[in-house]
Amino acid sequence: MTAKxxxxxxxxxxxxxxxxxxxxxxxxxxxxxxRCNCACLHCxxxxxxxxxxxxxxxxxxxxxxxxxxxxxxxxxLVVRLTGGEPLLRSDFEAIxxxxxxxxxxxxxxxxxxxxxxxxARLLRDVPxxxxxxxxxxxxxRESCEAVTRAPGSFAAARRGLGxxxxxxxxxxxxxxxxxxxxxxxxxxxxxxxxxxGNAGPPAxxxxxxxxxxxxxxxxxxxxxxxxxxxxxVRFSRRHGDEAVGEWGEFCxxxxxxxxxxxxxxxxxxxSASVDPYGRLQYCLGLRHPAAVYDLAAGSxxxxxxxxxxxxxxxxxADPAYLERCARCFLRGLCAQCPAKSWAEHGTLDTxxxxxxxxxHAQAIAAGLLGPGEKAWAVRDGAERAKRRRNGS
Amino acid sequence: MTGKIELGRAYRPSDDVVxxxxxxxxxxxxxxxxxGDLEDELLTLNETGRAIWARLDGSRPLAAVVxxxxxxxxxAEGEVRVDVVGFVQELYDRRMIVEKS
Ligand code: SF4
Ligand code: SF4
Numbered sequence: 118m119t120a121k122x123x124x125x126x127x128x129x130x131x132x133x134x135x136x137x138x139x140x141x142x143x144x145x146x147x148x149x150x151x152r153c154n155c156a157c158l159h160c161x162x163x164x165x166x167x168x169x170x171x172x173x174x175x176x177x178x179x180x181x182x183x184x185x186x187x188x189x190x191x192x193x194l195v196v197r198l199t200g201g202e203p204l205l206r207s208d209f210e211a212i213x214x215x216x217x218x219x220x221x222x223x224x225x226x227x228x229x230x231x232x233x234x235x236x237a238r239l240l241r242d243v244p245x246x247x248x249x250x251x252x253x254x255x256x257x258r259e260s261c262e263a264v265t266r267a268p269g270s271f272a273a274a275r276r277g278l279g280x281x282x283x284x285x286x287x288x289x290x291x292x293x294x295x296x297x298x299x300x301x302x303x304x305x306x307x308x309x310x311x312x313x314g315n316a317g318p319p320a321x322x323x324x325x326x327x328x329x330x331x332x333x334x335x336x337x338x339x340x341x342x343x344x345x346x347x348x349x350v351r352f353s354r355r356h357g358d359e360a361v362g363e364w365g366e367f368c369x370x371x372x373x374x375x376x377x378x379x380x381x382x383x384x385x386x387x388s389a390s391v392d393p394y395g396r397l398q399y400c401l402g403l404r405h406p407a408a409v410y411d412l413a414a415g416s417x418x419x420x421x422x423x424x425x426x427x428x429x430x431x432x433x434a435d436p437a438y439l440e441r442c443a444r445c446f447l448r449g450l451c452a453q454c455p456a457k458s459w460a461e462h463g464t465l466d467t468x469x470x471x472x473x474x475x476x477h478a479q480a481i482a483a484g485l486l487g488p489g490e491k492a493w494a495v496r497d498g499a500e501r502a503k504r505r506r507n508g509s
Numbered sequence: 510m511t512g513k514i515e516l517g518r519a520y521r522p523s524d525d526v527v528x529x530x531x532x533x534x535x536x537x538x539x540x541x542x543x544x545g546d547l548e549d550e551l552l553t554l555n556e557t558g559r560a561i562w563a564r565l566d567g568s569r570p571l572a573a574v575v576x577x578x579x580x581x582x583x584x585a586e587g588e589v590r591v592d593v594v595g596f597v598q599e600l601y602d603r604r605m606i607v608e609k610s
Contacts, residue, residue: 138532192531194551220527220538244542 140192346478369506371449
């Protein structure tokens, strides 16, 4: 017996935990419901809270509990409970407790309006082990409810935050840059910094996906709210050029064009998501039928060990993708991915002009492209990125 | 719930933690609040830690755990006892194990 240290502490991010094989499933995202008590302008998911048809189709408590057990059996360490608004489910506590008793860490995504004293105490006594992530849209009642279109949601969310803070439950708040909230970011950051219980600086959603079930009217509404590439660059630069420097760095690290492989998104590796009706997807936004596996007709193990690895091998066929994205040195920086292509075009592999424009604006700001240059057409893209990374 | 552990007493995993075996690693996940400083970290056991942990099932006094491990590991006189007691005390202080009542 020689080892004096018998325990090894590793950061909860999990990198470094596995000495041999990593588990087949590291994280499972569960969309407990598509319903929400808010109706945010930019939301790519939500249905009305009272949508009885959606509610009737949602998986019942026991199905989720069984699935969580299967996920734990595959080595899953973290489960994200999201929606819609997951707290609309009357069985939320039962599902949450089941996950925690299986030894899963829980990431809870909520708008905080339905946090009750009882739930806050539960989160205090049986902590999720991940900061609760709370979307808050707007610094005033007017701007907030212009986004949520839910009267009373501003006060309800503040009350929810207060309950979490009183009970010492760590959380982070997330904002969004939308017409009613434009220009509020600094105030939002200062407010967030002063919140007791707040575990970190806020993140802002600036670039929005179209509707993930491809509702044309909803998508048109979201498209009308989007910030352009230049506005995104200005927003990212509001505290200095650090972010812009990181874009250059990132492109250098990402190593240039990625060819015709479609699924290159690192955070999604070894993770999966399930919609409220038991359909497993590669990630939350990707509802293309070819990328969906019906758990009712199979098993989580089969989905994770056979279906997803097969899907990850999918190659692009769209000529525009092959001409552009496959040869583009901004591929690592650009948000283009199968989920964006699905929401925008109903395909897996069509370049999305909106995200293409944003990536080009970022690249120009980072000194990687000149105005008018097209990233896929420059021959020395990888060298430019490398030079930027080396600071020359 | 702190205090000195005793060789004459048996210990078992606390209901406040969940112990999982994932891909050959033992991972200890807190269930309730205030278990050590684990909220930002995961705790895994090395091989020796696992050998000790596996015997903390409430079925035998700590002295028997020490004796079993002394017969398995060739170490300088008394070293196994010091290691085991130190580790078990740490687990006890972190509320990961409790005395078998
Ligand atoms: S709170 Fe979240 S889920 Fe609900 S409508 Fe707003 S963005 Fe969608
Ligand atoms: S910048 Fe344009 S061409 Fe390049 S990967 Fe993005 S969408 Fe494709």
